[in-house]
Amino acid sequence: MTSHPRLVDVQWLRDRLDDPSIRVVDATVHLTFDAEGAHTESGRATYREAHVPGATFADQLADLTVHDGEAAFEAAPSDQFARVIGDLGIGNGHTVVVYDHVNGIWATRLWWQLELEGHPDVVVLDGGLKAWQDAGLPVETGDTTYEPARFTPSRSSERIASTADVEAATQDGSVLLINSLDRESFAGGRIPGSVNVPFGELVDEQGRLRNLDELRPLFESVGALDPEVAPVTYCGGGIAATAVAFALKGLGRDDVAIYDGSLNAWTADPARPLEQG
Incomplete structure (x- = not known):
């Protein structure tokens, strides 16, 4: 393991x-x-x-x-x-x-x-x-x-992303936006182009982090381990996103940024789009 x-x-x-x-x-x-x-x-x-x-x-x-x-x-x-x-x-x-x-x-x-x-x-x-x-x-x-x-x-300014950074990321294929909320919330509204790695699926019933060998396929399936992309994690308020960043750290990604404002900041302007489904 x-x-x-x-x-x-x-x-x-x-x-x-x-x-x-x-x-x-x-x-x-x-x-x-x-x-x-x-x-x-x-x-x-x-x-x-x-x-x-x-x-x-x-x-x-x-x-x-x-x-x-x-x-x-x-x-x-x-x-x-x-x-x-x-x-x-x-x-x-x-x-x-x-x-x-x-x-x-x-x-x-x-x-x-x-x-x-x-x-x-x-x-x-x-x-x-x-x-x-x-x-x-x-x-x-x-x-x-x-x-x-x-x-x-x-x-380390590269470890934190602003709303302007994320707006640019929606048009940049070299940035991977990772939504850290549960799958139902992800389907209900997400930043365009996002993939989903729910933080709740990273831990077992006792709240302990699952072994990295178990987690690797989950991140591979959404392209988060691709060295050609830069991951940016987000959630509702920038908290759960750090759990996904922590798991990625264990898998060798030292370049993960947190969208600190997350959906709270993104949805503050109703003109910003959301994907659903």
């Missing part, structure tokens, strides 16, 4: 909890849906109820998102990101282990933001807090903090 180079299991983390070069980060955001749409809530309260020993909490909603940007979850600018991450005690020399409480998409969102700002030493805990608890390992309550560190960002 082929393993993901940026994915770690609970035993790996358990063996390294006392390593001062490691920072464990709970990245949880709670996302719910009802008749009025999507709702998000910070995971800080559930973090305080139970977290991996030594884990700090990154409030992606409050601190790492631009709330008056192009869309609801626009990534914070580099200087803001660096200040927040540094205040959490994360410096450029740390190995960062990210996890969440739910299905991994918020962990991969923080993984992507760290890589976007030039920090390559980031791994995701497979299965998140559930896997940790299922293994019978202890948790902590309350808050864990570290002395502030210096984080110097170096943004």
Whole structure:
């Protein structure tokens, strides 16, 4: 079986909890849906109820998102990101282990933001807090903090796509737009020319990433591993898209960009077309 180079299991983390070069980060955001749409809530309260020993909490909603940007979850600018991450005690020399409480998409969102700002030493805990608890390992309550560190960002502009970039991509055969939502949502409305790799099909019933040998045919079937195309992933708000980018990273694609505004930004202008069916 082929393993993901940026994915770690609970035993790996358990063996390294006392390593001062490691920072464990709970990245949880709670996302719910009802008749009025999507709702998000910070995971800080559930973090305080139970977290991996030594884990700090990154409030992606409050601190790492631009709330008056192009869309609801626009990534914070580099200087803001660096200040927040540094205040959490994360410096450029740390190995960062990210996890969440739910299905991994918020962990991969923080993984992507760290890589976007030039920090390559980031791994995701497979299965998140559930896997940790299922293994019978202890948790902590309350808050864990570290002395502030210096984080110097170096943004990789090719890892993020704007609406203008995506508009151009719809007329450019060298760019592959990958919709990361479920197949029903994809059929209901997508950016023209998109293919579909649902993020929910990347994980098993326990929320763990499927083996790369299982995932490869899924990505091959839509042309995402073709070296002649540049993948751009998107979803509703730029969160689930990072899970697909993370899987592609494991399959050797280091050139995946996230359309950060995703459909929230695309559909803000009714003149922009959508394909259906």
